[in-house]
Amino acid sequence: MPTLLETRDLKKHYQMGASTVRALDGVSLTVEEGQFVALLGTSGSGKSTLLNLIAGLDRPTEGSLRIFERDLAQMSSEELSRHRRQNVGIIFQSFNLVSTMTARENITLAMMFAGVPRADRDAAAGGLLEAVGLGGRQDHRPRELSGGEQQRVAIARALSNKPHLLLADEPTGNLDSHTSRDILAILKNLNERDGKTIIMVTHDASLAESYADRTITLLDGVIIGERTATRA
């Protein structure tokens, strides 16, 4: 499979008062298209920082981060926003839906930034909500939806601009175990059926084991282990 993402000695340091926090301290990693990768680690291990760098929400301090042969470290903020718009779809632990907008509007907002014409947006948003099983709840606002439903809206939004790469930051962290399985099933399905590459941050080892192809464990900003699932 062709390489989608490649990091070389990736570092991210923060200045906290007088001391320097080494959130990422030299991560080299390659992800191929179509993989479902879990980034496993305790809080403060740097897994979310890595995900934010891949998402283009933050810039590395050092090292290179190539996605589709382009180095994010060299991109302008305008190019980074285009990267977020076109290449990746992000799913958050706390869903991050705009509370004043309906499910459909949350999805069309993402397409608005991508310049999709209005008529196409409405039709596509309907289809996406249909696909995540929320066909009948298009005009509900986030607070009228359950956590699981909100995360489905977020997944539909992440898919709206047809990215190759889905980034999920603890997508089930705020959900009960039953709902978590539903959400992960959707992600798995997107990976297997639609060939979406998925990078998911989690602290739950068993969850990583059961859904991801690769599990990469981080601690204190470095990779300390990697396992590839063996499947029939």
Add this chain to the structure above:
Amino acid sequence: MTFRDTVSLALRNLGEAKLRTSLTTLGVSIGIASLAGMVSLGVGLQDQFVERFTKSGLFDTITVTPGQDVPGGLATLARGRRGFGANRRSQRATASADATPLRSDLNDKTIDELAALEGVKEVYPNVRAPVEAKYGSDTEGVLAAGVPMTAKDTGAFQSIASGRFFSSDDAAECLVSLDMAKRIDDANPHGLVGKELILIHAAPNASSPPPPLAGGPLAANASRVEEPYRIVGIIERETGPFGGTAAVSGLMIPLGRAKAIAAATRALQQTFVPERVTERPYTALIVKVTHPQVVQDVEDQIKKKGFTAFSLNDALQGAKRGFIILDIVLSLIGSIALAVSSLGIMNTMVMSILERTREIGIMKAIGGSDGDIRRIFLIEASAIGFFGGVTGVLLGWIVGRIINFGANVYIQNQGGTPGNLFSLPFWLIGGAIGFSIAISLIAGSYPAARAARLDPIRALRHD
């Protein structure tokens, strides 16, 4: 992101915070109302001033006299105005006289020549016919001023105390000043309207052929012409030499009549002293321009021709400068409220960014660029400016109408003429709304830049 989407998103965001949006908009509209109201007052006062003074005939009139090295004609006409600036004026006249030969041919041909100049409405001679007025058995020698029909309703003829203006240019009618009317009938001057006044002037004897024999009796060649004139009206005030469209004197007759009498008198003079015949049957010409603004142009053109020309244009220019200063002062007062309301916009936008920090983070995470975010907030600000501007102009207009109504009631009680103290021309409406949008954009630019600069990760963590 398309402009249309940005606008609809911005309006949507404003709609989500209706109370805050409407309070901020109200603040802007009060600011704009005070500014538009103040400027409107300035413009209204200026319009009133210009209209009244234009109607007075003071500022659209140029008096043309024969070209002279020293402005003697001017000095004659503007007696008492020799003080400050007299040297300046004479220098100017001399300077123009250097370039072209002086001219003194104030005749009908010159009238046509001047009437052809651009910006000239009409030209007529300043005619004063020497007559003897007779009422009953009393007589008085007087210079009857020729008044053109166009002078109706202007200058001193705006209000005729009793009676009316002439019915035609050659009607045997006259207007008398209140002073003269009192001399004729002190007890009941206004009762003179409708009575007849006999005007007597001299004319060459038609039957006797000129020139007269030397030493012959002069009286044989002249005859007395007596004509009855009906007094049609009484003018309350006698204004100065420039007052009104024609020189107002105690006795005014239609211009056509005055010209005929003056021509007859002149013919008689020609008979007696032929060597004094000149090219100038008139002592002065009155040039009326289409608009007070072109007075200076026309005056310069006439001076270039070699005549002496005089207008009160300078005075009007001075008054206009005064109005510009008044407008500026009024605008500054009006701007205070607008400055306060622009701080209101800034405050609202900053608050709104604080409140929507997380939303901004979300928008950035799903692909909104810094520019998209900035534009959303700028359009929100300019929408507040637009709505504030529209309601502000409306508010200013309503308040202006109310004050105008009250002021006019007061003015009428004081015996004045009511008028529009507030004027709201289209440029002011458009300008006020445009200014409101511009101010809002300026006030919104800092918050918008702050929103655009927000770090998405921190924004997403914001509660």
